[in-house]
Amino acid sequence: MVRTPASKIFKSPATTPGGLKSSEEKIFVTVRVRPLSKKECALNDQIAWDCIDEKTISSKHNNNDRSTAAYTFDRVFDPTCITQQVYEEGAKDVTLSVLTGINVLILFPFSATIFAYGQTSSGKTFTMRGITEHAVQDIYEHIRNTPEREFILKFSALEIYNESIMDLLNRASGPLRVLDDPEKGMVIEKLVEEVAKDSQHLRSLVGVCEAQRQVGETSLNDTSSRSHQIIRLTVESSLRECSGCVKSYIATLNLVDLAGSERASQTNVDGIRLKEGSHINRSLLTLTTVIRKLSDGKRVGHIPYRDSKLTRILQTSLGGNSRTAIICTLSPAQSHMEQSRNTLMFAARAKEVTNSAKVNMIVAEKQLVKNLQKEVARLEAELRSPEPSSPCLRSLLMKRDLKIQQMELEMEELKRQRDLVQCELERERKMHRKQKELDLFEPSHQVAKCLSFPNENDSVLSTPTSQNGRRNKGRRKNMSRRSITSTNPSMLVHEIHKLEQRQKQLGDEATRALELLHKEVTCDNLGSREAAENIAKLLVEIKEAQALSSITEDTETRENTTLKEEITRLNSQGNTIAALEEKLENVQLSIDKLMTSITNNEEISEPKTQQKKKKILPFSLRNSTNRQHLLRSPCSPHSIATKVPEYEQENISPLNDDLPSGGDKLQQYPKKATSSGREDGDRSSSREGTPVSRRKNSVNVKKMQEMFKNAAEENIRSIQAYVTELKERVAKLQYQKQLLVCQVLELEEHETSTSEVDCEDEIPMLPWHLLFEDQRKQIIMLWHLCHVSIVHRTQFFLLFRGDPDDQVYVEVELRRLSWLEQQLAEVGNASPALLGDEPAGSVTSSIKALRHEREQLAKRVSSRLSADELEMLYLKWEIPPGGKQRRLQLVNKLWTDPHSMQHVQDSAGVVARLVGFCETGQQALKEMFALNFVVPSDKKPWMGWNLISNLLHL
Numbered sequence: 020m021v022r023t024p025a026s027k028i029f030k031s032p033a034t035t036p037g038g039l040k041s042s043e044e045k046i047f048v049t050v051r052v053r054p055l056s057k058k059e060c061a062l063n064d065q066i067a068w069d070c071i072d073e074k075t076i077s078s079k080h081n082n083n084d085r086s087t088a089a090y091t092f093d094r095v096f097d098p099t100c101i102t103q104q105v106y107e108e109g110a111k112d113v114t115l116s117v118l119t120g121i122n123v124l125i126l127f128p129f130s131a132t133i134f135a136y137g138q139t140s141s142g143k144t145f146t147m148r149g150i151t152e153h154a155v156q157d158i159y160e161h162i163r164n165t166p167e168r169e170f171i172l173k174f175s176a177l178e179i180y181n182e183s184i185m186d187l188l189n190r191a192s193g194p195l196r197v198l199d200d201p202e203k204g205m206v207i208e209k210l211v212e213e214v215a216k217d218s219q220h221l222r223s224l225v226g227v228c229e230a231q232r233q234v235g236e237t238s239l240n241d242t243s244s245r246s247h248q249i250i251r252l253t254v255e256s257s258l259r260e261c262s263g264c265v266k267s268y269i270a271t272l273n274l275v276d277l278a279g280s281e282r283a284s285q286t287n288v289d290g291i292r293l294k295e296g297s298h299i300n301r302s303l304l305t306l307t308t309v310i311r312k313l314s315d316g317k318r319v320g321h322i323p324y325r326d327s328k329l330t331r332i333l334q335t336s337l338g339g340n341s342r343t344a345i346i347c348t349l350s351p352a353q354s355h356m357e358q359s360r361n362t363l364m365f366a367a368r369a370k371e372v373t374n375s376a377k378v379n380m381i382v383a384e385k386q387l388v389k390n391l392q393k394e395v396a397r398l399e400a401e402l403r404s405p406e407p408s409s410p411c412l413r414s415l416l417m418k419r420d421l422k423i424q425q426m427e428l429e430m431e432e433l434k435r436q437r438d439l440v441q442c443e444l445e446r447e448r449k450m451h452r453k454q455k456e457l458d459l460f461e462p463s464h465q466v467a468k469c470l471s472f473p474n475e476n477d478s479v480l481s482t483p484t485s486q487n488g489r490r491n492k493g494r495r496k497n498m499s500r501r502s503i504t505s506t507n508p509s510m511l512v513h514e515i516h517k518l519e520q521r522q523k524q525l526g527d528e529a530t531r532a533l534e535l536l537h538k539e540v541t542c543d544n545l546g547s548r549e550a551a552e553n554i555a556k557l558l559v560e561i562k563e564a565q566a567l568s569s570i571t572e573d574t575e576t577r578e579n580t581t582l583k584e585e586i587t588r589l590n591s592q593g594n595t596i597a598a599l600e601e602k603l604e605n606v607q608l609s610i611d612k613l614m615t616s617i618t619n620n621e622e623i624s625e626p627k628t629q630q631k632k633k634k635i636l637p638f639s640l641r642n643s644t645n646r647q648h649l650l651r652s653p654c655s656p657h658s659i660a661t662k663v664p665e666y667e668q669e670n671i672s673p674l675n676d677d678l679p680s681g682g683d684k685l686q687q688y689p690k691k692a693t694s695s696g697r698e699d700g701d702r703s704s705s706r707e708g709t710p711v712s713r714r715k716n717s718v719n720v721k722k723m724q725e726m727f728k729n730a731a732e733e734n735i736r737s738i739q740a741y742v743t744e745l746k747e748r749v750a751k752l753q754y755q756k757q758l759l760v761c762q763v764l765e766l767e768e769h770e771t772s773t774s775e776v777d778c779e780d781e782i783p784m785l786p787w788h789l790l791f792e793d794q795r796k797q798i799i800m801l802w803h804l805c806h807v808s809i810v811h812r813t814q815f816f817l818l819f820r821g822d823p824d825d826q827v828y829v830e831v832e833l834r835r836l837s838w839l840e841q842q843l844a845e846v847g848n849a850s851p852a853l854l855g856d857e858p859a860g861s862v863t864s865s866i867k868a869l870r871h872e873r874e875q876l877a878k879r880v881s882s883r884l885s886a887d888e889l890e891m892l893y894l895k896w897e898i899p900p901g902g903k904q905r906r907l908q909l910v911n912k913l914w915t916d917p918h919s920m921q922h923v924q925d926s927a928g929v930v931a932r933l934v935g936f937c938e939t940g941q942q943a944l945k946e947m948f949a950l951n952f953v954v955p956s957d958k959k960p961w962m963g964w965n966l967i968s969n970l971l972h973l
């Protein structure tokens with residue numbers, strides 16, 4: 020027999036089973052009147068008591084004192100009542116309160132007490148035996164009817180004999196001490212407690228105790244109990260399958276069979292029996308006193324629990340945290356009238372006693388904490404165990420892991436959303452900053468930067484037809500969108516207008532220069548006829564070019580035009596610009612011819628050359644604008660200073676009034692000789708046509724011819740340079756127009772796709788990881804909509820996890836699926852076959868192919884997964900046990916919820932196991948996805964999907 024100290028059981032709990040303060044519950048008091056015994060009958064003893072009804076008993080022969088003649092109790096059992104009835108109506112509720120009356124979530128001590136009180140031979144032992152038997156019976160019946168809970172019944176028993184506490188399971192241990200434990204309350208030291216294996220075992224233990232109890236013969240009772248007996252059943256209960264919380268409790272049932280009060284005169288005892296009777300009576304007297312005091316409501320005063328072992332042990336049951344029932348037994352005999360009356364008086368007092376939890380509240384709370392700590396320690400130990408002891412716990416752990424995973428995903432999603440918001444915020448900040456900058460600075464600063472020619476590599480206008488073009492298109496798209504959005508449209512318009520104005524200025528200058536040149540050549544026969552014709556032709560062409568470029572006119576009226584209006588205007592002038600370009604080419608050719616003709620000119624006459632020299636000067640000087648570097652005459656200050664020092668000796672003065680005076684180098688020019696003017700040196704006395712002067716003139720003419728030639732060449736070169744610049748500007752204009760058209764198209768597309776109102780300003784590109792997340796979600800949804808192979812989905816999902824190098828693959832996949840989805844939407848039932856070679860098929864065939872794929876995967880379940888893994892998956896994916904085709908059910912659940920990333924992740928995990936996807940060789944697999952760049956309309960197979968599926972031997 021395994022015995023453990025039961026001291027812990029004897030404690031003083033202080034709260035009710037519900038965890039609340041104990042209710043103000045009175046002790047349940049019943050009276051049982053036994054039949055007249057044989058002896059009493061033999062003595063012709065009369066029945067002194069009359070059970071008037073179920074609750075009232077009265078004395079038959081005490082008519083003089085009506086006030087005490089009738090006693091009312093919770094129940095009065097007359098002699099005909101059997102013990103079962105007494106149990107059912109007087110003790111059962113209290114008994115079951117240790118089993119059903121408790122619904123606490125924690126370990127918690129509670130006690131129920133049933134005891135029999137009455138004079139000797141009144142039937143206490145007789146009644147309590149029956150009560151114990153029925154209680155045991157009910158307890159085990161309840162255990163049988165409550166399979167969800169696990170019960171442990173522990174048995175201990177003691178007797179108080181002559182004020183000594185004896186262990187009825189271990190009498191050899193001798194008298195036991197009563198101890199006051201600060202946490203547990205009152206405890207009986209070293210009291211043995213034994214686990215009852217079953218009801219039979221429990222009954223045998225009860226039998227052992229009865230056998231051990233002190234019994235003696237008195238004149239009133241052959242087997243008179245000479246001690247108070249307390250049988251204690253401790254019930255520990257817990258839920259077999261706990262769902263996250265601790266639902267266990269502990270409660271005790273005290274079955275007390277008191278010794279009977281007796282009068283020595285009646286029992287005719289002496290010696291030991293007398294002594295026993297004396298102790299019995301004394302302890303019963305204390306009990307009576309305690310009850311009387313408790314019933315008087317004088318709890319604030321001293322309650323003499325400690326005056327006897329009995330009251331000390333029953334302290335909790337009397338006014339403590341206990342449900343208590345007292346069965347007062349009565350002999351009906353007239354001869355025991357007074358004793359019976361005392362019993363009834365005791366019963367009446369007991370009826371007024373109310374149990375309360377106040378007394379041991381602190382102790383109970385400490386106990387509560389301790390019990391909780393114990394339970395936590397137990398659960399922690401179980402969790403630490405490598406092998407969870409019960410399926411219930413395994414399931415719990417798995418659910419917890421899933422929950423953690425789910426929370427992690429939610430956290431990731433929250434982080435992603437946070438990043439998006441931050442990105443948006445940053446965008447707003449940039450917009451704000453930019454707006455401030457625009458307010459502060461000259462627009463052209465930024466516009467000039469924006470409008471600068473792109474690098475050769477940034478072929479913005481090229482169409483993305485090549486593979487590289489496709490790969491880069493996404494980047495280009497972002498780049499061009501960025502360039503659009505980083506430019507203020509009004510600034511672009513402004514810049515276009517400025518450009519056009521400058522172009523107009525150039526044209527004007529060139530025209531003026533040519534007009535003068537033409538005049539010089541034609542009027543003064545300075546050049547050859549061919550040169551003159553060339554210049555005339557050139558002039559016409561320049562004017563035509565100017566006329567064509569008159570598109571730049573009225574810029575002031577277009578200051579307020581919008582970017583789109585400007586683009587429309589430039590578009591409408593596409594032919595004009597092209598014509599201008601062509602015209603400029605002609606101008607270039609004419610200039611070349613002119614250059615050639617002037618260079619080869621040998622027919623320039625000397626006087627005309629001299630006249631020409633005089634008249635050329637104004638031309639160049641009139642054009643001394645900010646564009647002097649373009650048009651320069653032979654007499655221009657720069658040319659004179661550097662190329663014709665002879666002029667300083669020839670006293671030739673400029674004829675133009677526009678010439679600058681004072682401090683200018685032109686003051687050094689020789690004055691023209693006049694009839695009225697004084698001449699100095701050889702030049703003053705010389706005459707035109709004289710041999711000397713002719714000789715001199717001949718020399719000078721040659722020099723002048725040379726100078727003119729040089730000046731003309733230089734002027735033409737200047738015009739050439741102008742034309743070249745003009746051509747460049749026209750080309751730039753053309754380029755800008757095309758760029759703007761592209762940007763506007765992109766802008767419109769962007770506006771349509773995002774519905775963002777403010778797209779004209781800068782929109783920072785999303786960080787790749789955010790873009791990836793978004794694109795991957797789209798892809799997952801498109802896979803679902805297009806019934807794409809789940810192996811393909813798995814491969815793609817596991818291979819492309821957001822690495823920057825994945826960008827092109829993700830984009831291609833997205834485009835491909837978008838196309839496919841579009842086809843499905845447009846054609847209705849036309850869709851590329853999932854695993855076939857034809858890109859066009861039907862939705863039905865795709866679904867069929869997908870179903871076939873799932874069936875194939877289902878066949879792999881048993882071979883690829885262990886039994887344990889499979890069971891876990893069934894549990895996780897909620898495949899009911901005992902169902903048909905559970906493997907197929909499992910596979911059919913995979914990849915069915917595109918909205919849940921957790922579902923997708925889990926699905927990919929399972930499919931990867933089934934197809935044997937391994938982490939190695941990922942790059943090679945990625946390359947396979949890259950193979951599928953063929954446009955489906957090319958009637959070529961979707962190599963990516965087929966190839967991978969074939970590799971997986973499906």
Ligand SMILES: Nc1ncnc2c1ncn2[C@@H]1O[C@H](COP(=O)(O)OP(=O)(O)OP(=O)(O)O)[C@@H](O)[C@H]1O
Pocket residue numbers: 052053054056137138139140141142143144145146240242243244245277278279280348
């Ligand atoms: N309700 C009853 N019906 C029939 N017989 C009874 C009943 N109650 C008691 N008896 C009989 O009365 C006798 C005395 O009963 P019991 O021993 O139970 O009295 P007791 O109160 O325990 O006495 P003590 O205090 O001396 O131990 C026994 O023989 C018992 O069988």
